[in-house]
Amino acid sequence: MKIARLSAILTLSILSSIGCRTMVVSTWVPSDTSQGFSTVRVLLSEATNEEKFKSSGTIEVLDANDLIIKKAYEFVSLDPTLLKAPVKITSNGDYLEYKGSRYRGIIEIKPTNGKVLIINIVNLEQYLMAVVPSEVPASWPMEALKAQAVCARTYVIREMLARKKQMYDVDTTTNTQVYLGMTKENQNTTRAVSDTQGLILLHNGAPIQSFFHSNSGGITEDPQNVWGNKVEYLKSVRSDYDKEGENYSWEEKISPAQITTSLSSLGLGEIQDIVVVNRFTTSRVNEIDIIGTKGSKRIKGTELRKLLGAVKLKSTRFGIRREDDGNFFVKGLGSGHGVGLSQWGSYAMAKENFNYREILNHYYKGIDFARMSQN
Known part of the structure; x- marks a missing residue:
């Protein structure tokens, strides 16, 4: 049966999982069998x-x-x-x-x-042995490490499909996945990769866009509010477990000079004020007014984060005001774009004895687990 270009032909198989339990998964056979994924x-x-x-x-x-x-x-x-x-x-x-x-x-x-x-x-699997500990601490609970391994494997397979005519699949940075080489390898994360060998996540027969981020600040975001595209399996979900993680709550103080320099491309002169106009239902900033000595401009919260940088504006779930001393005070929740799996949420769920399948099913809706036929 032929389906969409990135789709898969599914045949049932049984995969042993944690302990004596088993789960039924699919075997993913890419529609273009000429492309290898090893x-x-x-x-x-x-x-x-x-x-x-x-x-x-x-x-x-x-x-x-x-x-x-x-x-x-x-x-x-x-x-x-x-x-x-x-x-x-x-x-x-x-x-x-x-x-x-x-x-x-x-x-x-x-x-x-x-x-x-x-x-x-x-x-592929050796690549993941370095990626997983580059993305999350190897000391984390095993089920969180397994969840990250499955996410990372799915992510790179999706990139390989999308970039098969390009010179490379991924880089070493957060633009794709962090990859710091052999020096980051650890026996815990290597075990997580081995225990989930070949497992990826599918939706309608195709590998999903398994986006992940550091900390959602309590609720994940709809990708339509970040990149403009709605994705059926990437719905906004509560992630209360994030409260245990780094950058759940954060504060920054930014000087007027830093603000003006960072926003100079807007052509507004010296920045006088920044005012949140409206928010999404997740409380992340949708639009924001930038007021300067040469005019004002309304931009997206995501654009402001790019201009200020992810170090100063860790997420778009923030509030901002100008203080009496002239500095801009920013207070926010979470770190990252907020779409998909929250790594710190996964960590806390694993501590509460959720297994990696339950963690992944929480953050990605309507997905199937599959083992790659080529690995």
Whole structure:
């Protein structure tokens, strides 16, 4: 039976789960079986005219035909800007070190459109072994770590499907998922990845957009209020467990000079006041008036957060006023965009003995669990 492009053909199978309990899950077979999902392409950086790579063994630089063009022990340096075609860097050691971080797999250097990209090609499950502890503390309860592992796996599969014609699938930052390499690996998070091996989340047969954030401040957000698109399985839900987490409640004091500098692109001169106009039902700011010496402008709360930065404005669930001393006082709840799984909510739910399936079903509605047929 054929369904939408990102859809899957589902066949029932039984997957053993926690303890002696079992759950029925699907097997996900992508509609385009020519695309493999065993490795992930992670953008590490854009190359400069001198890049250095280290390893615990012999390093080889290979051309497009896998012919050795350079060989060294433990250390190699090259100028990627001179390359006219891609090269691969491999090692018979346990890792390749680049800019102080150690990575599994191989590294590809690819010239493209006037740039040279440095990309780590790594096994999917090994990639997750580094991502999960890069996103949440490895000391967290196991069920929260498993929930994060399933989220992270689903997220990267969705990105791989969307970017299959591009040069890479994800980067190492919060733009996609944080990936800090082997040095972040921990036996607890490695177990969480292993115990959920191959598991992803589906909606109508397709991998979901498994967005997650640090702390919802008590209620998650509808993605339509953040990015303008409604997603059926990403509904706003209560997340009272967030109260135990970092940045559930926060305060900031921002000087007039900082505000004016951050909002200079609006062309309003010196900022005199900032006034919340209206909010969504989640209490997050929808629209806000910026008043300056050269005029005023109404912008979205999400735009203000981009301009001020996520460090100063941790979420759009905030209030702001100008104090008698001229500074702007900001008080808010939560950290991040608020869509999908709250990591600190997951942490507290796991402490209350919710398992990872219950946690994921709380934050994502109408989803199915599936095991990948290619892993």
